[in-house]
Structures are given as structure tokens and as C-alpha cells.
Ligand SMILES: CC(=O)N[C@H]1[C@@H](OP(=O)(O)OP(=O)(O)OC[C@H]2O[C@@H](n3ccc(=O)[nH]c3=O)[C@H](O)[C@@H]2O)O[C@H](CO)[C@@H](O)[C@@H]1O[C@H](C)C(=O)N[C@@H](C)C(=O)N[C@H](CCC(=O)O)C(=O)O
Ligand SMILES: Nc1ncnc2c1ncn2[C@@H]1O[C@H](COP(=O)(O)OP(=O)(O)OP(=O)(O)O)[C@@H](O)[C@H]1O
Ligand SMILES: N[C@H](CCC[C@H](N)C(=O)O)C(=O)O
């Protein structure tokens with residue numbers, strides 16, 4: 001991949017250039033640590049540091065041109081291009097640099113507070129069953145066919161996203177199914193992408209630290225549907241697949257100037273589900289649609305997964321996949337790592353590891369556990385540091401309302417003091433307990449997550465259900481000064497094993 005700097009400059013009419021434009025650019029980077037010889041280095045003013053402070057570092061590593069929005073000194077032969085807004089400039093330049101790979105793929109974008117990862121995995125499995133070559137981008141990993149690549153964000157920044165899409169095109173992918181986070185929409189990480197299908201799962205509280213208000217958060221998600229309707233569209237046949245049981249569904253539909261496939265359980269919609277039976281190890285239900293009735297017996301469970309399946313079926317119908325293939329794919333779908341994942345280590349009680357890290361996610365998963373639990377519910381959970389603080393007491397209250405024993409612990413405290421996060425959660429737990437008369441429920445605050453999981457396992461009796469929520473597939477714990485290995489599933493297995501050895 002290479003472009004002449006002159007070609008890139010032509011995309012930036014406001015650029016004031018100092019130095020040569022007749023030079024070859026072989027890479028674009030906004031992180032000096034990723035600069036290789038021939039790079040155009042883009043300086044972004046970040047939340048923590050300012051990219052303009054890394055120009056020398058970038059030049060040492062081989063940058064030949066620098067895009068800035070502040071006045072900087074000159075550096076020998078290096079070309080300096082000054083624009084009003086480097087982030088906007090990067091969004092114009094990068095998709096062009098990679099030859100707009102999104103135009104050569106069918107792009108499915110999934111947005112919503114919860115269910116994005118699960119829904120993308122379901123869609124991927126249906127499209128693969130239909131014989132397509134499919135890439136996936138999201139919270140857990142990037143997949144190019146079966147090749148897995150690590151990720152930092154749910155939706156990568158514009159450089160990583162465009163280069164990944166280019167790799168997908170080069171590897172023969174026909175589809176990309178990707179999670180589109182509200183951060184990505186607000187920060188334009190998806191610049192240069194043209195989605196064929198947009199999916200809205202749901203809208204509940206999260207990320208208020210970033211968006212400030214719920215209305216801003218809704219509006220960020222609505223951007224995916226506005227993008228589907230852009231007049232400059234190079235693709236045709238766009239579809240919005242929208243959960244109409246969610247009150248924000250209407251807003252998404254109003255922003256979609258394309259065909260809409262609605263879905264829901266309570267509302268009247270194009271796709272609905274009934275005869276729902278939810279068990280620990282799976283679920284069964286029927287979907288009603290233009291094809292008639294599709295009866296399903298699935299290995300995934302919970303009412304929330306009925307919604308995720310409806311969303312995936314909506315996408316498959318938009319993409320004209322045969323209903324028989326949809327059914328086959330769904331019935332052979334095993335699970336998504338860390339989503340309602342059962343830990344089997346020979347114990348006489350149920351252990352579930354789940355990624356619920358929002359009030360709605362936690363409530364849904366607790367409701368599901370309660371639906372089939374024959375014993376008590378023991379819930380181990382925490383809330384992330386440097387994230388929406390207002391969700392902490394709400395999650396504490398929900399844990400106390402649905403759980404019999406609540407063990408509050410740490411979940412990626414990041415730069416925050418774990419005890420302070422737990423104090424915010426405890427306010428909600430107390431509130432929840434005081435609203436229940438004659439409660440024999442109890443709670444404990446244990447900052448060390450391994451210790452909290454151990455306590456839960458030691459307290460468990462046959463028939464109880466332990467829910468370890470918040471980290472799901474994560475294999476680490478982010479502390480103030482370091483990141484340590486930590487996997488809820490592995491810790492639970494290890495502790496159960498130790499308990500059996502020690503009698
Ligand atoms: C708030 C936010 O989105 N922050 C993103 C932002 O970081 P930042 O503004 O803090 O960047 P910074 O560290 O201050 O650095 C500023 C600039 O200096 C550069 N730099 C920095 C150091 C250096 O040595 N050299 C150098 O050039 C950086 O590359 C950057 O260009 O730019 C980074 C690079 O693109 C992102 O990785 C980072 O996401 C962080 C990791 C993050 O946690 N984001 C979360 C909140 C997020 O985006 N979450 C969503 C939603 C999750 C979900 O609900 O599913 C997601 O899509 O992941
Ligand atoms: N449709 C849904 N509605 C509500 N809760 C859900 C739904 N699907 C999954 N959940 C719950 O939310 C958790 C996260 O699910 P998933 O990873 O699919 O969501 P996500 O939107 O990708 O999350 P993230 O924003 O962190 O990427 C699950 O572990 C489950 O507890
Ligand atoms: N995508 C979410 C994931 C949260 C997962 C939880 N384990 C945490 O660290 O808060 C976020 O970055 O807010």
C-alpha cells in the first residue's frame with residue numbers, strides 16, 4: 001500500500017504545507033510507536049497526551065511527513081502539513097490511503113448497549129453456513145475467516161479499522177460483521193465505511209462518563225442509521241434491523257431512510273418470537289416472520305439471547321439467506337466466549353461466567369439465572385474504574401434485589417482506588433437490601449477478585465447458582481500500576497479443584 005503525498009494533500013483543501021509533496025507515503029500512523037520508514041505521522045491531541053509531543057520520536061522511527069493542527073518547528077527535510085483538525089483530516093486521508101476497502105465488502109454494523117458481540121457472532125455463523133467468507137471485528141477479537149487477531153477497542157480507530165478491512169479484502173472476505181460502539185460513532189472511527197446493514201440491539205445506561213447525557217448517547221448510536229441513508233451512497237439495498245421493543249428503536253428507525261426490519265417480543269414487528277423456554281443449558285422458541293414459523297432449539301439461553309437471535313435472523317433475511325440455512329446455523333451455534341459460559345469442574349452447583357457490566361446486562365442475566373435456579377443465587381461482580389460511575393449503585397441495588405448472597409469485588413479498577421469503587425457499589429447494595437422486608441440476604445465487600453470467587457464457591461451448596469459477572473472473556477485485571485493475568489473461568493476451575501483436593 002503506497003500513495004504519493006500530493007494525492008493525500010489533495011484531500012485536505014485547508015492544508016498549509018511546508019516542504020516537498022512529491023514523496024511516497026507507505027504507511028499512516030497517529031501513534032509514534034507504530035511509525036515505520038515512509039510514514040505520514042498524524043498528531044492527535046488525546047485525553048492523556050498530545051501527539052504533537054511525539055513528532056521527534058516519529059521522525060526518529062522514519063516518519064517522512066507530519067500532519068499537525070498546531071504550530072510546530074520545522075524538521076529538516078520532513079514535510080509538515082497544517083490543518084484545522086487533524087482527526088478530521090485523518091478520517092479523510094486514511095480510507096483513501098487503503099483504497100476504501102469497505103466498498104469491496106458487504107458491511108454489517110451492530111450497535112446498542114448490550115448484545116453487540118453476541119449478535120455479531122450469530123450473524124457470522126449464519127453467513128458462514130450460507131457459504132460466505134466472513135470477517136468479524138469486535139470486543140473479543142478480530143477474525144479473518146478463522147484467523148484471530150488481538151484487539152484493543154471494540155471498534156478500532158480509523159487507521160486500524162481501514163487496514164484490517166484492507167486485509168480482509170485481500171484475504172477474500174465477502175462480508176465483515178462488526179460491532180460499532182457509540183465511542184466509534186462519536187469519534188468517527190468508522191469514517192470511510194459504508195454499511196449495508198445496520199443493527200440496533202438496545203439502549204440502556206452506560207458510558208455516561210463519555211457521552212455526558214443519555215440523549216447524547218442515543219444520538220451517537222443513531223449516527224449508524226444516518227450513515228445508512230447518506231445520499232453519496234455507492235451501495236444499494238441498505239437495511240436497518242431494529243429492536244422495536246426498545247423505546248429508542250423508533251428513533252433509530254426515524255433516522256433510517258432505507259428499508260427497516262423490525263423485531264421484538266412484546267411489540268408487533270416483522271420478526272417476533274413466542275413459545276419461549278429458557279433453561280440453564282439452552283433455550284427453545286419459535287420465530288414468526290415472512291417465512292412462516294421457525295422453531296428453534298438452541299445451545300444459548302436467556303431472554304436477551306432471544307433478542308440477539310431475532311436481530312441476527314433479521315440480518316440474514318436482509319441478505320437473502322435461506323431460512324433453512326439460518327435454522328441450521330443457529331441450532332449448531334455453540335456459544336460466545338464469556339457470555340453465559342458455564343464452568344464445569346465437577347461441582348454440584350452451577351457456575352456461570354458472564355460479561356454483564358451494565359445495569360441492564362446484570363439484571364437480564366440475574367433474571368435468567370433466577371428462572372431456572374433451584375437453589376440460591378450467589379453473585380460476584382464489580383464495576384470498572386475510569387468508567388461511568390453512576391451505574392455502580394444501580395448495579396449494586398440490582399445484585400441485592402436478585403441475588404441471595406452478593407460478593408462485590410474489583411473489575412478492572414484502572415487508575416481508581418478499588419475501595420472507592422466498591423463504596424459506590426455498596427450504597428446501592430444497602431439500598432436494595434433495605435427495600436426488601438425480612439431479608440435473609442447477605443453481602444460482603446472483597447476487593448481481591450480471586451478471594452471473592454473463592455468465598456462464593458465455598459458458600460455454595462448443591463443446586464445454588466453462582467454468577468460471576470463483568471469480565472466474561474477477559475483474561476486480565478487492569479490495576480493502577482500494572483495489568484495482571486486474570487480469567488474468571490480459570491480461577492473458578494482452579495479454586496473448585498483446590499477445594500476438592502482439600503476435601
Ligand atoms: C476515550 C477514548 O476513546 N480514547 C481513545 C484515544 O485515546 P487517548 O485520546 O487517550 O489517546 P492518548 O493516549 O492521549 O494519546 C494521544 C495521541 O498520542 C499518541 N501517542 C501516545 C503515546 C506515544 O508514545 N506516542 C504517541 O504518538 C497516541 O497514539 C494518540 O494519537 O485514542 C486511542 C487510540 O485510538 C484509543 O485506544 C483510546 O481508547 C481507549 C483505550 C479506551 O479505553 N476507549 C474506550 C472508552 C472505548 O473506546 N470504548 C469503546 C466502547 C466499548 C464498548 O462498550 O463496547 C470501544 O469501541 O472500545
Ligand atoms: N440483547 C441483550 N440485551 C441485554 N443484555 C444482553 C443482551 N445480550 C447480551 N446481554 C448481556 O450483556 C452482556 C454483554 O453481551 P455482549 O458482549 O454481547 O454485549 P456488547 O454490546 O458487545 O458489550 P460491549 O459494549 O462491552 O462490547 C452479556 O454477557 C449478557 O449478560
Ligand atoms: N467495553 C466496555 C467493557 C467493560 C468491561 C468491564 N470488565 C470493565 O472493564 O469495566 C468498556 O470498556 O466500558
Ligand SMILES: [Mg+2]
Nearest residue numbers: 116117139179
Ligand atoms: Mg462487545
